Amino acid sequence: MATYRLLYISIEGNTESFVQKLAAVAESEGDQLSLLALGDEIDPAHEKEPFVALVPTYLNGGTGTGPEVVEIFTNALADYIDFGNNARYLRGVIGSGNRNFNDQYILTAKRYAEKYHVPVIGDYELRGTSREAEKIFARIKETLGE
Numbered sequence: 001m002a003t004y005r006l007l008y009i010s011i012e013g014n015t016e017s018f019v020q021k022l023a024a025v026a027e028s029e030g031d032q033l034s035l036l037a038l039g040d041e042i043d044p045a046h047e048k049e050p051f052v053a054l055v056p057t058y059l060n061g062g063t064g065t066g067p068e069v070v071e072i073f074t075n076a077l078a079d080y081i082d083f084g085n086n087a088r089y090l091r092g093v094i095g096s097g098n099r100n101f102n103d104q105y106i107l108t109a110k111r112y113a114e115k116y117h118v119p120v121i122g123d124y125e126l127r128g129t130s131r132e133a134e135k136i137f138a139r140i141k142e143t144l145g146e
């Protein structure tokens with residue numbers, strides 16, 4: 001049995017729903033998740049083990065991928081990763097969004113990957129499916145080690 005550390009932020013509940021799907025997959029495989037949901041009310045703390053971040057996309061302005069497209073709502077997650085040495089423990093990001101946004105689909109996760117030099121290990125739309133949770137949990141295990 002292993003425990004996998006996941007950090008996430010969920011403004012409207014979709015990411016929370018997908019995290020619960022991941023938790024169900026983990027439990028079915030005899031593993032556990034160590035979860036931290038970020039928000040403005042969470043005090044910064046020092047992470048002590050490798051983690052993966054689930055990053056929904058909230059952008060406004062612009063229609064493409066230029067720098068004028070600005071983050072809204074999810075900055076608490078980035079601030080937490082930037083705190084102390086936390087970024088050192090980030091091993092990968094999972095992007096979520098809505099394909100209606102075309103080129104901006106999961107753009108925030110892609111920006112994290114570039115900024116922190118880690119891979120995007122999976123993506124899904126909105127609440128995701130159980131099948132996607134199975135595939136992405138397998139990637140989490142590969143990324144964080146058994």
Ligand SMILES: Cc1cc2nc3c(=O)[nH]c(=O)nc-3n(C[C@H](O)[C@H](O)[C@H](O)COP(=O)(O)O)c2cc1C
Binds near residue numbers: 012016059060096
């Ligand atoms: C104001 C707003 C802006 C959004 N911008 C994007 C975007 O640029 N790209 C994208 O892929 N999804 C975008 N989305 C879709 C969200 O990322 C998607 O609904 C996600 O599942 C929200 O996660 P949450 O319910 O956990 O907060 C946007 C949604 C809203 C409400």
